[in-house]
Amino acid sequence: MSGTRWLTDEQQRVWRSFGAAVDMVRGHVDSQLQRDSGMPHTYYEVLAALSEEPGHMLRMSELAERCRSSRSRLSHAVARLEESGWVSRTNCPTDKRGAFARLTDEGLAAIEAAAPGHVEAVREALFDVLTPDQTRALGEISDAIRGRLGRQCGAALAEADAAEAAAEP
Structure with a gap:
């Protein structure tokens, strides 16, 4: 797998921390x-x-x-x-x-x-622990991710809908 772009140690740490944080906020809400x-x-x-x-x-x-x-x-x-x-x-x-x-x-x-x-609950779990600068940065980060993945996720949902429609009798 010579073409694999492995995560650095820092990226791996951030990825796991991000996943845990999202899961915890969702669970709290x-x-x-x-x-x-x-x-x-x-x-x-x-x-x-x-x-x-x-x-x-x-x-x-x-x-x-x-x-x-x-x-x-x-x-x-x-x-x-x-x-x-x-x-x-x-x-x-x-x-x-x-x-x-x-x-x-x-x-x-x-x-x-x-x-x-x-x-x-949202304020307590998310915004109360962030500074205004961190809130702005989180917004920018979220918008960047949504901009990159939004079309792909929309296409995946459309494919799931089409597969479900085809499976219906």
Whole structure:
């Protein structure tokens, strides 16, 4: 494997530290949402995305993109949110295969109740330990990574959606 660009010791240390930090922040936020609001972070992301839209509604495909989720995974989450009465789904009148997810009044109340604790958990786990310069640097770093991987991840999700659609009877 002569062409392999191995990580330096410092890069290996940073990579492992970064992975552990991301896992710990996610775990902290997930635990808080489950404990205080009875919902996983995935559901919070769906409710938040819908709450930020005019009319509190998005096409399912766009919602999947916003939540960085495959359509089938999002469909499962929306089905669970429908059972809770927090989201309703309607068919697209112009495209029989398309559907919209809409935040219900109960869903809006749920996200409004969950948001203060969620924001505090994010602040506590991430921003309270960073200086303003570190926060700016983290933003720049995150934007650089997203810029590099965003198209590849979008293409991978599209491939997963196509494979799932092909497997359906």
